[in-house]
Amino acid sequence: MSDITWEAPFCQDGSNCFRIGTDADGNAYIAVAGQEDRYLTDSREALQALIAEIKAGKADHLL
Known part of the structure; x- marks a missing residue:
């Protein structure tokens, strides 16, 4: 597995934080x-x- 480069956390209203990362092999990660x-x-x-x-709002029904 390649090293993952993580972006800064994205937080909605100070909670529910997640991070997006990528590696040199063209894979994307979310955690x-x-x-x-x-x-x-x-x-x-x-x-x-x-x-x-x-x-585009197509996941709003999940919230």
């Missing part, structure tokens, strides 16, 4: 901040698509 050893991974393209759908 709860502080639990980066327990992540989900997929391609960068899949993560970009997920973020675009969330920004």
Whole structure:
């Protein structure tokens, strides 16, 4: 496994923080901040698509 470069945590209202990371092999990672050893991974393209759908409001029903 390659080293993961994590972005700064993103927090909604000071809680529910998560982090996005990438590696040199083109993989993307998402984890709860502080639990980066327990992540989900997929391609960068899949993560970009997920973020675009969330920004478009297609996940609002889950909140």
